[in-house]
Amino acid sequence: MRAAIYARYSSDRQHERSIDDQVALCEKHLASLGGGSAEVYADYAISGAHLASRPSASRMLEDAAEGKFDIVIAEALDRLSRDQEHIAAIYKQLTFAGVKLITVSEGTVDELHIGLKGTMNAVFLRDLAAKIRRGQTGRVKAGKVPGGKAFGYDVVRQLDARGEPLRGERAINDEQAEIVRRIFKEYAAGMTAREIAKGLNNDGIPSPFGGDWNASSINGNRARRSGILYNEGYLGFIIYNRVRMVKDPATGKRISRPNPPEEWLVEEAPHLRIIENDVWEAVQARKATANAKPFRQRRKPPHIFSGLIKCGKCGGGYTAKGGGYLGCTRHRESGVCNNGQTIKLETVEQRVLGGIQQRLLAPELVEEALKAYEEERARLRKEALGNKKKLVRRRGAVQREIDACVRAVLDGLLSDAIKQRLPELEQELAQLDRDLAALEDDNPLVEFHPQAAAAWKKRMEDLSGALKGIGPDKSQAREIIRDMVDRIELHPRLARGQFDIQLFGSLPGILNIMGGENKLGPKSAVQLVAEEGLEPPTRGL
Template sequence: MANTLKMKAASYNRYSSDAQKETSIEDQIRMNKDAIERQGWQFTLAYSDYAISGATKARSGLQAMMKDAAEGRFDILVVEGTERLSRDQEDLAGIYKRLTYYGVQIYSVTSGSFVNDMHVAFDGLKNSQFLKDLAYKTKRGQFGAIERGKILSNKTYGYDIVRRLDSDGELVKGERKINNEQAAIVRRIFESYAKGLSGREISFELNKENIPSPTGKEWLSSTIAGWQSRGKGILNNELYIGRVIWNRDKYRRNPDTQKRNKQENPKEEWVITEAPHLRIIDQDLWDKVKTRQALLAKNNLPHQKRRANYLLSYLLKCGACGGGYGLVSARHYGCTKSRQSGTCTVRKTIPKDKLEQAVLSALEYQLLNRDLVNEFVTEYNAYVKTSQSSQHAQIKSVHAQLKKLETEKSNLIKAIRDGIPASELTEEFNRNAQKREQLLSLAAQFEQPAKIITTDVASKYTDAITLFSADIQSKTPDRESIDLLRHLIDKIVITPDTEHNKLTAQLHGDLAGLFSDNAEAQALLEQSDTTKTNQQRMNNAGAIAEEPEPKSLLLRITMFFL
């Protein structure tokens, strides 16, 4: 009897640029459906990605298609050409390899044939070269635009985008004109800085007068001072002296994360053109600002180098505004938002050494509380022994199921050799492969035995506290000690107590950091019913005022500072 079952076919469609018409997706779907009808297949689904590059796998349509392919929802994937799947050689080969494993064939409408290994190798090379050629042509076009005086960057504060039509009725791109109102603010910033005001002080003044920043929100000192060596920040933007810099940066896509990372090009590759009609700052004022920046950079260099070694760097939060607390002088922590933008009212600071010593005392007390650590270790080791026993039985069951699936696979292969069409067994093959993959993954997890831990696990941390306490006196902090102790601290929230004119510093931490090199212990901590919150109160000298609950591993320690 003739086989009446139709092969199920899906369509994948993509276009990569907003410059292409949106109908190009519809055109691809129509073209692919026509091909499916001509071949006598059954159309099932269409997967589409709009205005997304073929050089990346971060596409929702592609990911949905691969998921459905793994579940056996179609037998054939129809595409206009392999470049629709990917223009990246590695990605195209990977997609082809996985679809083949799922039992799905790829049909190219352009070539009128199924895709094979040779197509993938040749098309991958051709598509990759297309991307390189496209990048070269794009850059060549941009270079021509720059030479004609165009600006290819986003809108810059102090300028407006010129919108006009050329003689052919086409929109002219890349032209700017000075925004006089914003230009006056730019001049004010440069003049104030040249007179000795800091970026922080300038931002205070602008915020006090409710002058909107480039983002329309509050001004920050970083918006003004920025990053001098990278040309970031208002004080470092050379467009204000009529210089347009192009090709300063390049982007590279990380093959693992698919994210684009910015890197600075060598200066000899920069393209600089003069645009005197866009100058806002005269040369004399620009030079004064650069001279002052160079002097401050020279004086602050040692301080900047030391900052990375601080115990509490990036762990301090302001309880009033939610911003960070950082060093506002060599020896004091303060709210950075209060000092950068003036939008937080907390002006009180905490001595760096006093806060560090109080934190060390709090951690040391917890680590030396052997009842706290020992109870968890005892509970964890009992859990390990129980799980090892049940795991042995599960391993036997998994291996038995794998053996059964291998037998089923052999029978399916034999059925094909005996004359049954492979297309009729595709779903069975897919289900068998999926089950085997799941069981093999589970078996691999079983082969990683849990470890028994000992009660002296806290000793290395108490040693680190002792070492760091000595470092505070000697002013030579040890990097290893800092890294070890920071592992136990989640954050420290500093809140003003206006009634008593003091600050409250609440440490949020977790002694689970003691077991950071033991994944099983971490998992138990996450599900343990005995994990509670411990509250202690310490005065500004770091003395303990309340006893902890012994079953707690989470820390919440309150310290007061006058």
């Protein structure tokens, strides 16, 4: 597999390490696909509008046409261009050359992505989150600690060479480091987290978050690697990307999700070491024994929406309570949330899957969505055509004025006014010619619609086919749905056992576009209401 990487630095919104970050991400992605080295094409563009301002992109397309590589990897589609029509043009050329386009954030790019990009707010939000992660990746590489401050360390306030505050520098706080060592030592010696917390409280030692120490801030959560006893940072490592923050577009609240260890980024930072290896290992060995549970309890078979179902009141998880019922975890375990309503997992599955299926299967809705897409394209086409007409009209007027000047000069009339005006006009004419040529070059009117629509329809057909097959084997639907649904919120109604269900992610974005109302509006939730099945999304979601 011969590969090329394309990266673009845009001065108006990225910090200056951007290209390196992009290339590093693309290389990692390439390695995960089994690829080796790749030719790198990078542009430093002020704006992504014209291919002319991005020589490497043009060179990449030429090399693609000459068969120099089989795949192109970019961080995201909008690295190729921020303009949907240009993305479509580039995609078309690559496809024609038999070159596959893969992005880190979208995966293998197909007509579906090309067609829907730019109309889907939910996808945009997800992209944005990934970009913020990428920015933080750059910082960890430079030995800085991203995100929040861990107990045991101080933030170092420094300015860089240009006088800008340096972010992410840390140094050991000796007093807190002593407490960290005490906790590890006591745990390794056999004390429980509860006993350790009690001892710290008795000694009047303040906890990291103010208030009293408790067992969970010491013990933490194994999957999230939160808590003092799980913090590898104390061994002198900076670990980034353990969790990712996902912003809820409806409430603006940030929610964290654990990432699998293979996505972690680890850098050595020996100056930040607080705990020695032998103590660390003794603690981890004890924790492993404490976590070991009888086999049947350890792992319940994950259901199709595992980890996605959230309490609409507090944002906490809705997890199994026994008897096939789900309840708010925070209500059950800490009493922080007052939502005591429970619902059968089966009911949630039926209503969500049923709702999706109902909308997907309505052919008139597919037609409606395609119509909306076509209308948007027609609008863009009209706009581009309008621009071109304006330029042509102005060019005619300028040319006529030049002709008049020339006639006057030929008639022996060379005034100062003409001497001054003629060069101005010639300059404007040249600029208009360049603008018109740019419009032609960039070919903003690529016909793309038929393929995009077909690909979109196929994805929806795959999904509905998979949904119909729901039974003992839900794996195919599971895969498609988990890829396109970020979160399912359960909002209890006043009547006992009744819930409004809201779906978030890119799938609801598509369902909303298909739903007809406010087709291209920035909505990312779809509402599935008790008994009535699926309702049009509520305004303002």
